Amino acid sequence: MNEYDSNRIYDLTSTIGFNKTHIKKEADCFVLNTCHIREKATEKVYDEIGRVKKDFKNLKKPLVIVSGCVAQAESNEMMEREPYIDMVIGPQSYHKIRDLILNYERKKEKVNATEFDVVRKFDELQKISISQNKISSYLTIQEGCDKFCHFCVVPYTRGPEYSRPFQQIIDEAQNLVSNGAMEIILLGQNVNAYNYNKKYKLSSLIKALSDIKNLKRIRFTTSHPKDMTEDLIDCYRDCEKLMPFLHLPIQSGSNKILKLMNRKHDREYYISIIEKLKKVNKDIKISSDFIVGYPGETEEDFKDTMELVEKIGFVNSYSFIFSPRPGTPAATKELNNLVTSEIKLKKLQNTLENYQYKNNKKYLQKNCEVLIENKLDNQEKYFGRTKYMTPVIFEADSCRIGELANVTITSFNQKNLFGIYKTNKVEAA
Numbered sequence: 001m002n003e004y005d006s007n008r009i010y011d012l013t014s015t016i017g018f019n020k021t022h023i024k025k026e027a028d029c030f031v032l033n034t035c036h037i038r039e040k041a042t043e044k045v046y047d048e049i050g051r052v053k054k055d056f057k058n059l060k061k062p063l064v065i066v067s068g069c070v071a072q073a074e075s076n077e078m079m080e081r082e083p084y085i086d087m088v089i090g091p092q093s094y095h096k097i098r099d100l101i102l103n104y105e106r107k108k109e110k111v112n113a114t115e116f117d118v119v120r121k122f123d124e125l126q127k128i129s130i131s132q133n134k135i136s137s138y139l140t141i142q143e144g145c146d147k148f149c150h151f152c153v154v155p156y157t158r159g160p161e162y163s164r165p166f167q168q169i170i171d172e173a174q175n176l177v178s179n180g181a182m183e184i185i186l187l188g189q190n191v192n193a194y195n196y197n198k199k200y201k202l203s204s205l206i207k208a209l210s211d212i213k214n215l216k217r218i219r220f221t222t223s224h225p226k227d228m229t230e231d232l233i234d235c236y237r238d239c240e241k242l243m244p245f246l247h248l249p250i251q252s253g254s255n256k257i258l259k260l261m262n263r264k265h266d267r268e269y270y271i272s273i274i275e276k277l278k279k280v281n282k283d284i285k286i287s288s289d290f291i292v293g294y295p296g297e298t299e300e301d302f303k304d305t306m307e308l309v310e311k312i313g314f315v316n317s318y319s320f321i322f323s324p325r326p327g328t329p330a331a332t333k334e335l336n337n338l339v340t341s342e343i344k345l346k347k348l349q350n351t352l353e354n355y356q357y358k359n360n361k362k363y364l365q366k367n368c369e370v371l372i373e374n375k376l377d378n379q380e381k382y383f384g385r386t387k388y389m390t391p392v393i394f395e396a397d398s399c400r401i402g403e404l405a406n407v408t409i410t411s412f413n414q415k416n417l418f419g420i421y422k423t424n425k426v427e428a429a
């Protein structure tokens with residue numbers, strides 16, 4: 001979502017004369033769009049500002065803006081800790097960035113804009129033409145979260161759940177497709193909680209997007225197990241353009257830990273969702289998120305997580321050691337021993353990577369549908385992704401960016417597939 005927001009921030013500032021530059025010392029303005037999910041991300045902001053300060057030591061100071069969730073959560077602390085920052089703008093206020101910059105140029109007064117103004121934000125963004133022109137493009141449909149998992153900052157930094165108007169999303173999707181998008185990834189912190197006017201759900205959006213002629217693939221992320229409703233599950237059977245790959249975070253395989261996390265579902269419920277999905281579409285594959293070393297996690301709890309991983313056989317997943325985020329209920333709990341958590345994490349990651357490797361191995365010497373996204377710099381090789389998001393690097397004498405190609409896989413590693421372009425006529429999945 002930060003990538004989507006960064007693109008929109010650029011679209012807004014370009015209307016008052018700003019252009020992107022790759023030459024750092026030429027910049028008049030830096031916008032650092034930030035994430036607050038992990039502590040490391042916050043520190044990276046200060047590191048980056050330190051580098052800007054150094055580069056501009058003998059030059060005119062650029063305007064420095066911190067936007068995103070770190071700005072929202074730590075606005076006052078940031079201004080105090082780093083006086084080089086001129087503005088902090090929260091994720092639900094960035095539509096005001098043009099006026100804020102113009103005012104700043106007149107008054108030179110520091111700005112703290114962290115209101116939750118999400119309805120106006122999307123109304124304003126709708127008026128600005130969209131520059132995103134990637135083959136695979138992001139489209140935010142929903143923001144915020146009402147679930148309040150005890151480890152998560154999202155409900156505090158992005159605010160309550162908000163679903164964008166249905167038609168506004170369809171219009172934006174059509175614009176993206178006109179700009180060349182062949183794949184749209186619908187975004188939301190709780191994307192499958194999308195509900196506009198109690199009439200339109202995520203399944204309604206998927207069905208409507210399926211009717212856009214030149215759009216080839218639809219995906220959505222990130223989902224909560226509780227919101228995997230029957231109508232949405234059925235889309236994996238009925239909507240050909242919806243890719244058979246779902247990222248469905250569980251965080252832990254232990255019911256005790258899921259309860260402590262306030263996840264509002266248990267392991268059995270999660271498994272039942274996966275079973276339903278597999279029933280409607282036997283080709284579906286799942287990835288997930290895991291937190292290791294959550295306060296209170298014992299060896300038994302970790303064993304439950306490992307068992308769940310073995311049971312589901314996730315194809316690709318993200319796993320981290322618990323990172324206490326200020327202001328969340330879990331931040332007040334006693335931390336687990338870090339060394340023990342690191343050992344557990346390694347074990348979990350080895351298992352997950354092993355599944356990923358085994359899954360990639362299945363493609364060897366087979367033909368695979370790949371959406372071609374770009375040509376690699378200075379190489380006669382192209383980059384694309386399978387239906388399951390697996391990166392594919394392949395050789396081709398000639399092919400078209402944006403084409404759905406048939407690639408023969410000749411080698412692989414844990415993360416990537418490698419192959420040779422066969423034809424643009426897709427014969428195999």
Ligand code: SF4
Pocket residue numbers: 145146147148149152153154155189190224
């Ligand atoms: S459902 Fe997701 S976004 Fe919402 S609080 Fe839980 S982890 Fe955070």
